[in-house]
Amino acid sequence: MSEELIYRYSAYFKKLNRGYTKDLGRAPHKPILLLSVIQLIAKGLITTNKIFIDSDLLLAFQNNWKLLVHTGHSQNFALPFFHMRSEPFWHLVAKPGKQLSLTSSKSIKSFNSLNETFAFAEIDKQLFQLLLLPENQLWFEQLLIELYFPNFKSYYKRPEKYSEEIKIENEILNEPSEKYQAHINELKNQLEDNQFEEEIFIRGSLFKKTVPKIYDYTCCISGLKINSTHNVQMVDACHIYPFSISNDDTVTNGIALSPTLHRAFDRGLITLNSSYVVRVSPSIQDESSNYSLSQFEGRQILLPENEKWYPSQESLNWHNKEAFLL
Numbered sequence: 001m002s003e004e005l006i007y008r009y010s011a012y013f014k015k016l017n018r019g020y021t022k023d024l025g026r027a028p029h030k031p032i033l034l035l036s037v038i039q040l041i042a043k044g045l046i047t048t049n050k051i052f053i054d055s056d057l058l059l060a061f062q063n064n065w066k067l068l069v070h071t072g073h074s075q076n077f078a079l080p081f082f083h084m085r086s087e088p089f090w091h092l093v094a095k096p097g098k099q100l101s102l103t104s105s106k107s108i109k110s111f112n113s114l115n116e117t118f119a120f121a122e123i124d125k126q127l128f129q130l131l132l133l134p135e136n137q138l139w140f141e142q143l144l145i146e147l148y149f150p151n152f153k154s155y156y157k158r159p160e161k162y163s164e165e166i167k168i169e170n171e172i173l174n175e176p177s178e179k180y181q182a183h184i185n186e187l188k189n190q191l192e193d194n195q196f197e198e199e200i201f202i203r204g205s206l207f208k209k210t211v212p213k214i215y216d217y218t219c220c221i222s223g224l225k226i227n228s229t230h231n232v233q234m235v236d237a238c239h240i241y242p243f244s245i246s247n248d249d250t251v252t253n254g255i256a257l258s259p260t261l262h263r264a265f266d267r268g269l270i271t272l273n274s275s276y277v278v279r280v281s282p283s284i285q286d287e288s289s290n291y292s293l294s295q296f297e298g299r300q301i302l303l304p305e306n307e308k309w310y311p312s313q314e315s316l317n318w319h320n321k322e323a324f325l326l
Contacts (some may be wrong), residue, residue: 006136009089009127013143016075017086021073028069029080030087032150035068036060037123039158041131049128050093051121053081053114054203058198059162060173066158068149076194082108082122089124111197168203172210177248177312207249209238214309215256220301221270221278224258236262240272240315252312255301264293271324272316276301281325 013034014042021025036057040046045056058077064076064165084090094100099116101109114325130136146152188196212235218225219235226234236256239246255272257265264270269281270293280297288294303310 001171002130003132005126006139007317008142009124009130010143012089013140014147017022017083019083024071024073027071027079028065028071028148029076030084031144032061032064032068033077033080034086035064035141035144035156038131038137041062041128042134042158046099048124053118053120053268054083055165055202055209058202059165062164062198063159063162064156068145070152074192074194076111077198078108078111078114078194081118082114083136084121088121089127093119108297111194111201115201117157126145128149128227164202167208168206169210172203172207172249173251173309177253177314178245179252181247184195196237203249204243207239207243207251207254211251211254212256214251215302216302218256218302219258220256220263220303221296221299222258223302225247234258238262238265238325240311246315246318248316249264251309253315255311260291265319266323268319268323268325269293270296271319272311273303274313276303276311279320279324283325310319 016030018030020026038053039060040056051057061077062279067248068316069075082092085092100117101113103109103127108117127181130281131140141156145156149156171183175183175262184200187199191199212233215235217227217235224234226232236259237254238247239248240253240255243249243253246253255265261270269284271279271281273279278296278299278301280293286292286294
């Protein structure tokens with residue numbers, strides 16, 4: 001039965017419906033996306049038949065594009081993720097209440113539009129089960145490479161970690177805020193709109209991973225820390241100075257908070273003073289309970305081991321002046 005399934009999905013992979021441009025030829029986007037999905041299944045980063053739009057998939061797509069695409073096609077992740085719906089094994093699942101808005105050419109408008117509209121894509125469960133086996137991963141990878149990128153098959157590899165991911169993580173951890181902000185402005189001027197949206201999404205996702213890590217996955221105010229064999233995360237990365245205003249994803253503009261305290265911080269119900277001590281807004285009157293905000297008044301927060309990752313005084317000053325409710 002597995003041989004029959006391999007034959008069926010091999011036939012699907014060989015007949016991908018790809019756009020054609022006279023000067024550039026057939027679009028390489030779908031094969032690159034499929035290679036990226038196989039890579040992440042092999043690395044254990046995709047564990048169900050649900051394919052989410054996340055930084056791991058975007059980084060894999062970008063890395064494979066750089067290695068294998070040597071035409072003038074524009075790198076655009078949203079296109080294959082959306083248009084793969086024309087293939088019999090790929091099914092898009094919209095977020096509740098979201099209406100799809102397309103361009104005049106019946107394409108997705110942008111990466112942000114894709115991410116706002118769709119929760120995930122599902123591949124056939126039978127295909128996913130096939131791809132869990134290393135020998136099948138290699139079979140389908142080789143099929144895609146030989147068929148769509150035969151001249152560059154020696155370039156293809158499965159890196160343990162993508163170079164772009166390492167570079168961005170280093171910037172988030174170690175760059176001064178001013179340098180990081182200037183870099184974001186440069187990227188906005190250099191990249192096409194879709195590529196810039198992808199870049200901001202990746203950086204935001206890596207910020208969300210890195211900040212809890214340097215706080216040992218512990219809420220810096222309440223001390224909440226939950227370990228799970230299913231890798232469930234119960235601590236958020238919270239921007240102190242909102243990225244939408246600051247363009248700052250460095251760790252000094254972040255703290256690790258439980259979801260409830262994250263919401264309270266964003267709404268100005270709590271803040272931190274320059275000594276990293278919690279202040280609770282005098283505007284609130286909460287019930288005395290194990291869940292009250294008032295219990296945290298005057299509490300010294302937990303801080304990262306490395307002092308250079310402490311919350312920046314500039315960001316804290318902004319939050320005290322602009323967000324905290326007096």
